[in-house]
Amino acid sequence: MKENYTVCNCKKVSYSDIADAVENNNKFDDVLKTFESVQKITNCSTGCGGCHEKVLDIISDILNGAEI
Numbered sequence: 695m696k697e698n699y700t701v702c703n704c705k706k707v708s709y710s711d712i713a714d715a716v717e718n719n720n721k722f723d724d725v726l727k728t729f730e731s732v733q734k735i736t737n738c739s740t741g742c743g744g745c746h747e748k749v750l751d752i753i754s755d756i757l758n759g760a761e762i
C-alpha cells in the first residue's frame with residue numbers, strides 16, 4: 695500500500711517524493727549514500743534537520759524491501 699504524508703515540513707517533501715527518489719537511484723544499498731542522493735533530488739533535510747532520522751528510517755525500510 696502506498697502511503698503518503700509530509701516527512702520534511704521545511705522543504706515540503708512527502709513520503710512518496712522520498713520513495714520515488716530512492717527508486718530512481720536504486721544503485722546504492724548503503725543508507726547514507728542513498729540519503730545523500732535523495733537529499734540532492736528532493737532537498738529534504740536541508741532546513742532544520744529535524745526530519746533526518748525519519749528520512750533515514752524511510753530509506754532503510756525501502757532498501758530492506760518494505761512495500762511502497
Ligand code: FES
Pocket residue numbers: 701702703704705738739740741742743744745746
Ligand atoms: S523538517 Fe526537514 S529539514 Fe526541517
